[in-house]
Amino acid sequence: xxxxxxxxxxxxxxxxxxxxxxxxxxxxxxxxxxxxxxxxxxxxxxxxxxxxxxxxxxxxxxxxxxxxxxxxxxxxxxxxxxxxxxxxxxxxxxxxxxxxxxxxx
Amino acid sequence: xxxxxxxxxxxxxxxxxxxxxxxxxxxxxxxxxxxxxxxxxxxxxxxxxxxxxxxxxxxxxxxxxxxxxxxxxxxxxxxxxxxxxxxxxxxxxxxxxxxxxxxxxxxxxxxxxxxxxxxxxxxxxxxxxxxxxxxxxxxxxxxxxxxxxxxxxxxxxxxxxxxxxxxxxxxxxxxxxxxxxxxxxxxxxxxxxxxxxxxxxxxxxxxxxxxxxxxxxxxxxxxxxxxxxxxxxxxxxxxxxxxxxxxxxxxxxxxxxxxxxxxxxxxxxxxxxxxxxxxxxxxxxxxxxxxxxxxxxxxxxxxxxxxxxxxxxxxxxxxxxxxxxxxxxxxxxxxxxxxxxxxxxxxxxxxxxxxxxxxxxxxxxxxxxxxxxxxxxxxxxxxxxxxxxxxxxxxxxxxxxxxxxxxxxxxxxxxxxxxxxxxxxxxxxxxxxxxxxxxxxxxxxxxxxxxxxxxxxxxxxxxxxxxxxxxxxxxxxxxxxxxxxxxxxxxxxxxxxxxxxxxxxxxxxxxxxxxxxxxxxxxxxxxxxxxxxxxxxxxxxxxxxxxxxxxxxxxxxxxxxxxxxxxxx
Numbered sequence: 001x002x003x004x005x006x007x008x009x010x011x012x013x014x015x016x017x018x019x020x021x022x023x024x025x026x027x028x029x030x031x032x033x034x035x036x037x038x039x040x041x042x043x044x045x046x047x048x049x050x051x052x053x054x055x056x057x058x059x060x061x062x063x064x065x066x067x068x069x070x071x072x073x074x075x076x077x078x079x080x081x082x083x084x085x086x087x088x089x090x091x092x093x094x095x096x097x098x099x100x101x102x103x104x105x
Numbered sequence: 106x107x108x109x110x111x112x113x114x115x116x117x118x119x120x121x122x123x124x125x126x127x128x129x130x131x132x133x134x135x136x137x138x139x140x141x142x143x144x145x146x147x148x149x150x151x152x153x154x155x156x157x158x159x160x161x162x163x164x165x166x167x168x169x170x171x172x173x174x175x176x177x178x179x180x181x182x183x184x185x186x187x188x189x190x191x192x193x194x195x196x197x198x199x200x201x202x203x204x205x206x207x208x209x210x211x212x213x214x215x216x217x218x219x220x221x222x223x224x225x226x227x228x229x230x231x232x233x234x235x236x237x238x239x240x241x242x243x244x245x246x247x248x249x250x251x252x253x254x255x256x257x258x259x260x261x262x263x264x265x266x267x268x269x270x271x272x273x274x275x276x277x278x279x280x281x282x283x284x285x286x287x288x289x290x291x292x293x294x295x296x297x298x299x300x301x302x303x304x305x306x307x308x309x310x311x312x313x314x315x316x317x318x319x320x321x322x323x324x325x326x327x328x329x330x331x332x333x334x335x336x337x338x339x340x341x342x343x344x345x346x347x348x349x350x351x352x353x354x355x356x357x358x359x360x361x362x363x364x365x366x367x368x369x370x371x372x373x374x375x376x377x378x379x380x381x382x383x384x385x386x387x388x389x390x391x392x393x394x395x396x397x398x399x400x401x402x403x404x405x406x407x408x409x410x411x412x413x414x415x416x417x418x419x420x421x422x423x424x425x426x427x428x429x430x431x432x433x434x435x436x437x438x439x440x441x442x443x444x445x446x447x448x449x450x451x452x453x454x455x456x457x458x459x460x461x462x463x464x465x466x467x468x469x470x471x472x473x474x475x476x477x478x479x480x481x482x483x484x485x486x487x488x489x490x491x492x493x494x495x496x497x498x499x500x501x502x503x504x505x506x507x508x509x510x511x512x513x514x515x516x517x518x519x520x521x522x523x524x525x526x527x528x529x530x531x532x533x534x535x536x537x538x539x540x541x542x543x544x545x546x547x548x549x550x551x552x553x554x555x556x557x558x559x560x561x562x563x564x565x566x567x568x569x570x571x572x573x574x575x576x577x578x579x580x581x582x583x584x585x586x587x588x589x590x591x592x593x594x595x596x597x598x599x600x601x602x603x604x605x606x607x608x609x610x611x612x613x614x615x616x617x618x619x620x621x622x623x624x625x626x627x628x629x630x631x632x633x634x635x636x637x638x639x640x641x642x643x644x645x646x647x648x649x650x651x652x653x654x655x656x657x658x659x660x661x662x663x664x665x666x667x668x669x670x671x672x673x674x
Binding site: 007010011013017018021024025028029032035036039043044047048050051054057060063064065067068070071072073075076077079080082083084086087090091094095097098101102 | 174177178181184185188189191192193196305306309313385388389390391392393399402403406430433434436437440441444447448451583655656658659662663664666667668669
């Protein structure tokens with residue numbers, strides 16, 4: 001029995017293999033949820049912040065009221081940044097799992 | 106005339122390229138194999154090409170003019186939807202190798218009934234989403250040629266249905282990628298040139314200050330082709346067909362069809378459904394006095410953030426990625442491409458309010474993108490830019506409508522039309538019949554629903570998708586405890602609650618605005634309900650979780666190249 005690798009356990013979907021699988025899923029889901037919380041905290045609090053701070057309307061940047069500018073421009077680069085960071089971290093998690101299933105010599 | 110030529114050229118190129126592509130690519134598996142050479146950039150442009158619809162091209166600027174800067178939350182949500190897709194769905198679903206949501210439902214939960222139920226919901230979402238595309242086509246053709254609204258609806262409906270039935274546009278990545286760049290060019294170049302030509306934003310008082318939109322020096326002449334109910338924000342002298350008239354401040358009255366003349370500096374009367382807002386109010390992205398309250402904004406963001414993954418024509422594009430990590434790389438690029446496009450509609454909304462106040466009177470704010478070039482830049486320059494915008498708009502209707510119709514026809518012919526299939530020729534025949542049949546209800550709706558905004562109609566499609574397929578995908582991918590019964594119960598609750606509230610909102614004028622807003626954008630209620638139903642019913646049904654759940658989850662999550670995914674089994 002000692003010859004059974006994580007790969008065999010996973011392939012035969014044994015209870016042991018289930019543990020490996022859940023560990024991978026938990027790690028991936030944790031990363032995704034962390035990204036959503038960070039992003040949601042930032043983008044999701046924006047409508048409330050603009051609602052609670054109506055005075056910002058008087059501030060003009062580049063000839064436009066600041067709230068309008070905030071909604072129209074700066075969030076988009078943030079999307080891309082979150083996407084890039086997440087994509088790298090997700091790939092790293094998969095590499096870790098690969099090392100577990102197929103230990104490097 | 107130039108604009109009509111540009112529209113015909115875009116339509117011809119789309120149909121032609123699609124038909125040519127069919128000769129090369131015959132079946133989904135051919136497509137699949139051939140597409141392994143497609144890079145993430147091409148894939149991302151193709152996804153953007155299929156996604157950027159009439160709502161993005163015409164609707165955002167139109168809604169911005171009508172409601173105010175609050176409309177700018179819409180493109181943010183449209184983009185954020187791809188972040189949700191990236192974080193929770195893109196890579197796992199690509200690994201499972203399911204081509205549609207119905208495929209996913211059946212293979213993950215082992216229930217043919219669930220497949221049928223999903224298929225029915227696909228028809229609902231796709232139908233909702235097709236209506237605004239056809240509506241945009243009717244509007245555009247009327248702006249360009251003066252033909253009645255129904256001509257454009259029928260013409261584009263017929264071209265798209267014929268094209269899809271003939272086999273064109275079926276997953277042709279390069280055609281869709283071309284459409285993305287055409288659309289972005291067509292919205293970006295006029296926006297930049299008009300800003301340069303005008304030297305910035307004119308009429309700042311009506312945009313950000315204390316002013317209402319007013320008739321320009323020299324007065325405003327508006328042709329009404331139908332009787333129109335309007336409200337006068339101030340006491341006004343005007344004339345209809347040369348007969349002088351007066352209206353009191355806040356008077357609501359029906360103007361007959363004819364030529365309306367407003368003297369210089371008169372506040373423009375607003376059509377039914379539009380509030381006359383002063384600049385400072387109009388430019389606020391969120392406030393409790395205008396039409397965009399925080400409740401509405403959050404419900405809209407929830408619907409778009411969670412609804413994108415459930416649109417029937419989006420997921421299928423992800424299968425041209427060779428594997429899970431490539432699906433992720435593609436999605437990140439989609440975020441970039443969408444961000445580029447969405448930098449420009451806001452320019453049309455701002456300039457439109459300053460230069461096209463007559464749209465408030467006619468109520469046709471959805472045509473602001475089409476009208477703006479010629480209004481801002483009289484002469485050949487404006488005409489050429491107008492032609493470019495019209496061509497871009499047509500690219501938007503064609504590509505999105507075709508993608509949707511392919512999904513609808515595929516759903517009808519494979520998931521719902523059962524028994525007696527087998528021969529390839531029979532399947533092809535069914536697909537054709539389904540394509541021709543599935544376009545009819547959306548055409549009828551587009552002809553009836555003239556008064557509804559493009560962006561609102563699209564908002565409903567998103568609300569329905571977020572309340573049904575979003576919980577199905579998220580729980581199906583990340584929770585082993587989901588059962589077929591739980592999923593079915595959640596789908597039923599989500600679709601009934603979301604569409605029920607929308608129809609209630611249409612039929613009944615709720616007293617308070619918050620309630621009215623919730624009825625027109627119910628995601629914030631219906632999505633949690635659908636999730637809760639799926640979880641609770643699945644827990645009650647625990648013994649019936651499919652025995653293959655672990656194998657399916659392994660196929661969804663195991664990295665490639667380990668001999669664990671579907672590829673090696």
